[in-house]
Amino acid sequence: MATDITYKPDKTVAEFIADYIPNELFYSFIVGAVGSGKTTGALMKIPYMAALQAKSPIDGIRRTKFVVIRNTFSQLRDTSIASWNYWFKDGVAGSWKATKNEFVLRFADIECTVLFRALDTPDDVSRVLSLEITGAILDEFVQIPKEIVEALSGRCGRYPPKIDGGCTNFGVWGSSNPGVEDSYWHNLLVENRPSNVAYFHQPGGLSPNAENIDNLPLNYYKNLMEGKSDAWIQVFVHANWGYSVAGKPVIPMFDRRLHVPDAELIPNKFIPLVVGYDPGVRHSAFVLGQQDLFGRLMVFDEIILEGYGTARACTDRLIPLLNAKYRGF
DSSP states (O other): OOOOOOOOOOHHHHHHHOOTTTTSSSEEEEEEOSEEESSHHHHHHHHHTTTTTTHHHHHHHTEEEEEEEEHHHHHHHIIIIHHHHHHHTTTEEEETTTTTTTTEEETTTTEEEEOOOOOOOHHHHHHTTTTTTEEEEEEEESSSSSSHHHHTTTTTOOOOOGHHHHHHHEEEEEEEEOOTTHHHIIIIIIIITTTTTTEEEEEOOTTTSSSSSSOOOOTTHHHHTTTOHHHHHHHTSOOOOOOOTTTSOOOOTHHHHHSSOOOOOOOOOOSEEEEEEEOSEEEEEEEEEEETTTOOEEEEEEEEESOOOOOHHHHIIIHHHHHHHHHOO
């Protein structure tokens, strides 16, 4: 079987596809706006990597096995598998095994098995983590937990077996919209990126350098923004890492220019000082502030605690601060 595919990736996606570390486990991830072509790029990296595998000393065939991971089966079916089938046709580029959700891609001297797996249940996770594969592709990787990624990396580089020459290039890569800044992924890709991790960040959808625009409807992003929150637009259109809204720790309408003063706030001794306390089993916090004569809440200090009970927090941290800065209030 053989097929000719015309695919021309934009700059960031092309760099992402070509990125790998020969003969070493590597990690390569790309983030971008919705519709930016990053999922297709992650899938196109499969035949690229398959072609880099050494030939079998037995029959000269380059054999590889990759698994495409998505958080749920419905997401896997509607996005990852649908995108793969668009480019790689059953009976043309290879053969599709519907009962196993796998595709055997064949071209030139390459035989590449592509498995599609979800993480819906513990049994699904167990099956994924027992695979022996060349590499793994994480579709919407920000939805996949750290523990899965770390365990899955140990399954890479195990195919083909030594009798077929062994695995010569292996790794984990993926595509996603950006996640939140206080996540494992932001720490891995932005804050503390290891030497074997590559990170590619596409321009936002409204940027002059936006990618995949020619394949999208006219005014795609402007129409997409209608009725959406600013937090949603920042992540899915502008491709910026977002802030966490779990438990509403951040006010959605927060604006640093409006809510953070340019100069130091000065407490007023003639207005009551208010201490707010948020107790927790392990983590707790105090904030100290006042409501001024214009009705504005002004916060002067905060105390962040870990492992303190209420009595000890007051004795060791709150009362010393009150005595030092707020005596007479």
